[in-house]
Amino acid sequence: MAQTYLVTGAAGFIGSHSVEWLLERGCRVVGVDNLRTGHLENLAVARLSPHFEWALADAGDETTMRALFEQHRFAGVLHLAALVSVPESFRDPALNYRLNLATADGLARLCLEFECKRLVFASSAAVYGTTAALPNRESVTPQPQSPYAAAKLAAEVMLLGYAASYGLEAVCLRYFNVYGPRQDPGSPYSGVLSIFTDRFRRGLPVTVYGDGEQTRDFVSVRDVARANGEALLATEIVSGRYNVCTGRAVSLNRVLAIYRELFPGAPPAEYAAARIGDIRHSLGDPALLRDMLRFDARTPFTQGLRELALEN
Numbered sequence: 001m002a003q004t005y006l007v008t009g010a011a012g013f014i015g016s017h018s019v020e021w022l023l024e025r026g027c028r029v030v031g032v033d034n035l036r037t038g039h040l041e042n043l044a045v046a047r048l049s050p051h052f053e054w055a056l057a058d059a060g061d062e063t064t065m066r067a068l069f070e071q072h073r074f075a076g077v078l079h080l081a082a083l084v085s086v087p088e089s090f091r092d093p094a095l096n097y098r099l100n101l102a103t104a105d106g107l108a109r110l111c112l113e114f115e116c117k118r119l120v121f122a123s124s125a126a127v128y129g130t131t132a133a134l135p136n137r138e139s140v141t142p143q144p145q146s147p148y149a150a151a152k153l154a155a156e157v158m159l160l161g162y163a164a165s166y167g168l169e170a171v172c173l174r175y176f177n178v179y180g181p182r183q184d185p186g187s188p189y190s191g192v193l194s195i196f197t198d199r200f201r202r203g204l205p206v207t208v209y210g211d212g213e214q215t216r217d218f219v220s221v222r223d224v225a226r227a228n229g230e231a232l233l234a235t236e237i238v239s240g241r242y243n244v245c246t247g248r249a250v251s252l253n254r255v256l257a258i259y260r261e262l263f264p265g266a267p268p269a270e271y272a273a274a275r276i277g278d279i280r281h282s283l284g285d286p287a288l289l290r291d292m293l294r295f296d297a298r299t300p301f302t303q304g305l306r307e308l309a310l311e312n
């Protein structure tokens, strides 16, 4: 009988793609989400599968989560549920603590109680902060610059402490800039590509903060879903922190050039003053995850962007 995996934040952008990846591999999946920032429509494909069970719940609700662990005896947990907005973490640090740290702790303790060996945790490149040398390597001392990044780092430390203390297999994946279908363009702080895509498709000008020469390591959500799934299913894995990135820097001006080919009639971009706190360059070193899982982010950027821009 196929093994069952728990995915928290299942109705979110990365969660819904990860659920689909696991179902395609023949796994059973229980998807939990409280729909705080996720959307049930994201699970439209997954919900057609008899191997998928949907649970509207808060991943930090110990009673509900204990009942799910008891019923399903999960083989592994993919913990993606989070407060995902950095500005919101500044406004409400108590909520950030609860959603981004305490919930991970609660799930890790349930894993120990119910002998669920592996927990894959959605961390973030934000833990590196602004001063780390490029490309960011997992071995440097992180310097979080926001409550969000601090909680992600604290959760990593706590999970790896449980790995050392109790033998939990804790895999902390530090995603760089994830892009792809289903990323919500609703907030001004959403991924820049989801906002650009939305505006190009509607024929509206985009605003670039700064000169457009800032760069990001954009990684396709398809690759991230595969990294999540492989981290969950791999027979051998060493607990630790791993970048999920391409190792390639792409400037916003390059992004705009690709969009202009896809939308030739689009109005020119508007340039505004750089936003305080925005980092100039972000780039990860993908070597560690490549060594561990033979994982490479293989979606070429132009192809991923084209798919995003032209999807229905």
Ligand SMILES: NC(=O)c1ccc[n+]([C@@H]2O[C@H](COP(=O)([O-])OP(=O)(O)OC[C@H]3O[C@@H](n4cnc5c(N)ncnc54)[C@H](O)[C@@H]3O)[C@@H](O)[C@H]2O)c1
Pocket (backbone or CB within 6 Å): 008, 009, 010, 011, 012, 013, 014, 015, 032, 033, 034, 035, 036, 037, 038, 039, 057, 058, 059, 060, 079, 080, 081, 082, 083, 084, 099, 103, 122, 123, 124, 125, 174, 175, 176, 177, 178, 179, 191
């Ligand atoms: N998108 C990126 O570029 C990026 C980069 C680094 C890290 N991450 C991390 O990846 C994870 C997924 O992010 P995403 O981009 O898919 O965002 P998302 O908002 O689409 O997904 C998060 C999901 O978690 C759900 N959720 C939040 N709190 C919950 C709770 N207490 N109980 C149950 N569900 C809850 C939300 O409703 C949402 O569906 C997050 O942990 C985020 O911090 C994302």
